[in-house]
Amino acid sequence: MIIVRTLGLVTLLAVAACQTAPPVQEMSDARQAIMVAREAGAQDLAVADLQAAEAYLESAEQSLSARDYARARRDAIYAKDKALEALKRIESSKDPGT
Numbered sequence: 001m002i003i004v005r006t007l008g009l010v011t012l013l014a015v016a017a018c019q020t021a022p023p024v025q026e027m028s029d030a031r032q033a034i035m036v037a038r039e040a041g042a043q044d045l046a047v048a049d050l051q052a053a054e055a056y057l058e059s060a061e062q063s064l065s066a067r068d069y070a071r072a073r074r075d076a077i078y079a080k081d082k083a084l085e086a087l088k089r090i091e092s093s094k095d096p097g098t
Contacts, residue, residue, distance in 0.1 A: 022064060023073035030057050030076040033083035042086040045093050049086035053079045 034053050042050040056079035063072035 020069060022069055023060075023076050026073050026076035026080070027057075027060060027064065030060065030079035030083065033080045033087075037083040037086040037090070040087055040090050042083075042090060046086035046089040049082050049089055053082035053086060056082060 030053070034050070034057060037046070037050055037053065056075045060072045060075035060079060063069075063075060
């Protein structure tokens, strides 16, 4: 019984640590995805997606400064997703089959 309680406590602490740690990897992923989208020509071929990605990244940076790590993580993920959407839009605009 003590082992079960200990494992439960360790699990709870691990989950809590994940939620309170700064989203370093998510922020890096978002910045890299935006950089790749820019290099691929998103400012010309996927303006709205690139602007949305940049806005989410800015929001994530502000949340990170305010130590609102959950919101920073969420917005960084949204930023990366929007940058990836920009890349998909660029690829589909270059694909002669579409």
